[in-house]
Amino acid sequence: MTLALIPPAEMVHWWFATGFLIIGLLLLTEAIVGHEAWVRRPWRKYLWPSFLFGMGVLMWPVMTFFTNSAIHMVAHGTWAQFLMLAGAAELGVARGKLHSQYWRLTSAAAMLVSGTALLVHEQQHWFFARAAFLHHALGWTMVAGAVFPLMQALRPRSLTAATGFASVFVVTAIMLYCDRDSAAIFGHFSQYAGVLHR
Amino acid sequence: MSADVAHELQQRTKTRDRVRTRVRIVLALGPLTSVAGVVWGIAQPWRLTLLHPLGQGFWWLFSEPPLYVVLVGLLFRFVVAPGIVEDLE
Numbered sequence: 001m002t003l004a005l006i007p008p009a010e011m012v013h014w015w016f017a018t019g020f021l022i023i024g025l026l027l028l029t030e031a032i033v034g035h036e037a038w039v040r041r042p043w044r045k046y047l048w049p050s051f052l053f054g055m056g057v058l059m060w061p062v063m064t065f066f067t068n069s070a071i072h073m074v075a076h077g078t079w080a081q082f083l084m085l086a087g088a089a090e091l092g093v094a095r096g097k098l099h100s101q102y103w104r105l106t107s108a109a110a111m112l113v114s115g116t117a118l119l120v121h122e123q124q125h126w127f128f129a130r131a132a133f134l135h136h137a138l139g140w141t142m143v144a145g146a147v148f149p150l151m152q153a154l155r156p157r158s159l160t161a162a163t164g165f166a167s168v169f170v171v172t173a174i175m176l177y178c179d180r181d182s183a184a185i186f187g188h189f190s191q192y193a194g195v196l197h198r
Numbered sequence: 199m200s201a202d203v204a205h206e207l208q209q210r211t212k213t214r215d216r217v218r219t220r221v222r223i224v225l226a227l228g229p230l231t232s233v234a235g236v237v238w239g240i241a242q243p244w245r246l247t248l249l250h251p252l253g254q255g256f257w258w259l260f261s262e263p264p265l266y267v268v269l270v271g272l273l274f275r276f277v278v279a280p281g282i283v284e285d286l287e
Contacts, residue, residue, distance in 0.1 A: 007257035014263045021270050025227060026278070032223050033282055040285040047278075177263050 006065050010131075010181045017176030019055045023048045024169030031162035045094040053087025056080050075117035086110035101156045107149035111168070115142030127188035134179050141171055221283050228275025235267030 026048040030038040039045045059080030063073055089106040092098035118139035124132040145168035151161035182194035239246050246265065247258045 004255055004257060007261070011257055011261040014261055014266065017263070018266045018270060021231070021267065022274075025231065025270065025274050029224055029227060029278065029282060033220055033286060037282065037285050041281055044278075044281065177267070 008181055009066060010179050012062055012066070013176045013179040016055065016058075017173045017179075019051055019058075020169045020176060021173035023051050023055075024166050024173055026051070027166035027169060028163070031159060031166055035157075039094075046091060049087050049090030049094055051087075053084055053091060056083030056085075056087055059083060069121075069123075071121045071123075075121035078117050079114050082106075082110040082113045102153050104149050104153040104156070107165075108146045108153065111142045111146040111149065115139045115144075115146065118142060124190070127185060128190045128192075129188075129194075130178065130180055130183040130185040133185040134175050138172060138175050141168065141175070145171075217286050221286055224279050224282050224286075225275070228271045228273075228279055230271070231274065232268045232271030235264045235269075235271060238267060239264035 063076035086106045089103040093103050122135035126136050148161050148164035180197050183197045247254045
């Protein structure tokens with residue numbers, strides 16, 4: 001068994017996919033049972049904001065060790081900051097230190113920034129390889145998905161907004177799990193994309 | 199039975215049904231997630247390097263995405279869901 005110090009990038013995507021899946025399930029459950037039932041146990045209200053904040057913290061090592069290009073570092077660093085900002089704001093709301101419903105706008109900002117960073121730092125076209133396709137798809141999903149936390153900031157009790165917000169996390173998790181460093185997408189694979197994987 | 203009492207009983211039944219539906223959905227979320235992971239593992243066994251571990255490095259043995267999905271489902275079912283169901287009921 002060999003121990004390479006830095007894992008392949010695809011694995012980091014799968015680990016973050018797991019984080020997104022957990023947050024998605026928690027948000028979906030909150031949407032189903034309602035906010036009052038969800039916060040009946042004090043520890044539960046901190047669950048998903050903690051995961052969001054934690055994922056922001058874990059983005060820093062990603063920024064530090066995956067230095068493919070300057071734009072990658074800038075993108076990962078920006079994600080780290082905005083995930084931490086959104087997580088911290090939600091934690092503040094859960095704790096009762098922050099009161100305004102408009103703090104949910106930090107989640108909208110995080111998604112908008114994440115989406116833009118994904119689109120900007122993907123240098124290849126959609127059908128270059130699976131990773132390129134997924135970066136474009138993830139980017140547009142995040143940009144479009146930002147409408148849900150925006151809706152929640154304006155209408156906190158909207159079931160559509162809550163379900164939509166949760167769905168964005170679940171869809172993001174599925175796409176991140178599909179990621180491979182060099183694999184085909186719908187039969188397309190550029191000759192410049194490396195050695196083909198399944 | 200007066201109309202008021204009948205109406206209240208009807209409302210209670212409706213509320214109980216709504217709660218039951220929510221309980222069922224919450225209890226189903228975890229197992230459904232785990233089943234999705236199992237189906238994925240069967241459909242793409244090469245994503246589970248534990249099934250063919252020889253020559254695999256540490257990270258490849260550590261990274262088992264279908265198992266992660268199964269684990270998330272199980273954690274949700276046994277850590278998060280019971281408390282919610284209890285609170286709803």
